[in-house]
Amino acid sequence: MSANIKPNKSNEKGSNIFFCHWRRQIGYAWRNTFNNFTQHIFASLLTVFVIAISITLPTISYLLWKNANHASDQWYPTPNLTVYINKELTSTQTTELISKLKSYPEVEKIEYLSRDQTKEEFKTWSGFGNALDLLDENPLPAVAIIIPKEEAKQTTILHAFQSKLLEIKGVDDVQLDDSWFTRLTALTDMVKSIVWVISIFMIGSVSLVIGNSIRLNIFARRQVIVVMQLIGATEGFILRPFLYNGMLIGFISAIFALILSEVFIFQIDSIILRVSAIFGTKFTIKGLSWDESILIVLFSIILGWLSAMISTKKYLKTMRIA
Template structure:
């Protein structure tokens, strides 16, 4: 019996929405836009993190080796580096290769030749993912590498990693705050819409209460209206984000091609899209419940 009543209330809510397609569409679009803004910003932050995760040229650590480092120590050090957390790549630069690079970049071939021997040590160049660990953890990792027997000195500049992570943390907090404000706005939009529906059916509600209808019976169709409109708004917000990503992918491909690389924009995954729909439906239900609850408090008082 309870299931039958719930199905009947859901059908009643659906018929009410279909009888007013223009008003329903405007409400759903307004909610979809409100939801798409913070979710789109979250997607933008995810893409920025993906981009920065591949930008390792500035997140480098140079480990200069002792001249008398044994081959076994060097092999052990290389294995340690390759298994380090957040390590993207490890490159060994021998003394001869280091000399060639120095001569090429500094243009001091003649000065080096006057020394009669190669003064440059062998080294490891380690490229790090700047977002894999906190700056403190990265500094600790570099300090541990510097204490290895084969390492004479370690050179790195991880201050920009701390700045980068601080900027991303600030962006995430700002987006969360915006999402909270817009969620409240979505609840208010839905509450105002349901209040209009209640005003249109005020006489019907009053008569139902007089003949013994319970609060739950009167409230249930309006809750389903909010739930349905919220779920549809979540679907539309997902579509808006997917279309936006698709439209922007072409210019992004062109820009990435100018830098000789590739970058694929990330939209919402299936799981994230379902969470968006569920959250949107919940916001619609909450807005409806608040609006109906206030009206029923007056009706049954």
């Protein structure tokens, strides 16, 4: 029994010692990082502001794309197809045709207007109601307005569905009201592409700025690094303060970028409210959600860590111990 108990105690003691050493190394690295940041506060803040602006640009571009999609959902109607039914169809045939239209998987719902209803609509909106009264019979056909499902609201799908409807017997014509939808889709796709391009360039610039800052920090402490190598410090021990420095710069820069983004939203919100009031509607700019903000912060921290690791390892490989 005693032989079985003693190894467990030694393992527990060894694990506690390892944990204490690990905690001391982590504490030393963080103290080193904060001391270096405060000792070079001006240069550190200048680096932080440059990175924060670089992060703010793609963030604002993303907000513009996000609010453009929100505005399209609020201001623009759903693209629909207007089916003009043959005037010679009987009521029974028309009912069967409407049932057939409802059976298509692209259809969410159908609004049917009889010939009398289309005549009244024409009188109400055209201003030529008296001219229709002079005619012997109603020249307007019955109309079925098809509202597609959400997954079918794509230009290619709608045009293919339009061609399919034109082949149905009893359908004279099908008009697709998607001119605005096509333009809006092209506009949002363009904004999305611009956001991606700006983001890629800004990620590269942020990596270069963080890497250059870490490189200057390493160059200023090169003698300390040489001494640490001489006394047997591991590469991980030497790397850790610089990695934490990159993470700290990324974190603070992300916080400043979020603040700048909120300032942008606050400044532009009043302008958007005035413009939307002219169009007789109300539209409020949406800022970043908590999930999006946390994602930006985490991404900036990871980017700072990677940039610092690449820059530090590259420099350590070229160093020579005198």
